[in-house]
Amino acid sequence: DQQVKQNSPSLSVQEGRISILNCDYTNSMFDYFLWYKKYPAEGPTFLISISSIKDKNEDGRFTVFLNKSAKHLSLHIVPSQPGDSAVYFCAASGAGGTSYGKLTFGQGTILTVHP
């Protein structure tokens, strides 16, 4: 039973355009959501997060949107750059205090940004 799902295995975008990566979750106890980026032969690198009390968080070219009623979040990258090509993982964690930062991950989406 996969609680965090990224239904698009891959996404291809032209340099300079917007990349939109999507993620759905089923567990209503999740209250903190994160995006990680992973290059081959490296561990995941934290990108951006959002708490369930917000519906948007922005950091430079990266914006995460959260729609709690739809249990959906998305990561927007604009403008996309070739260096953004990587695997992007969505992750979620439960209520703070007892969750120990335990993360439940989606399967990942391979983003390719073409020059």
Place this chain on the structure above:
Amino acid sequence: ETGVTQTPRHLVMGMTNKKSLKCEQHLGHNAMYWYKQSAKKPLELMFVYSLEERVENNSVPSRFSPECPNSSHLFLHLHTLQPEDSALYLCASSQAAGNTEAFFGQGTRLTVV
């Protein structure tokens, strides 16, 4: 450099071997984790240590044995593994309480032959 270092980066072992994976974090965190990433699967949480105490064991077979001697070090002892245990093993650390991001090491690529 994420502050979480894993060794070795690559490991090939036979099914009768005993080996250990090592993880060290220099971030002052007090929670550490082992995750497993198999081909075409999401990262799966294996073990959680908070304040050096194991607080979660996600139904992991006993052929995987974690050890956390202090808040900066985490080991995963391996014995009599199966070929299907071949995967990328990732260590992570974070603060124990509250919503916070985890920082990952570069992983150990394990191949069981």
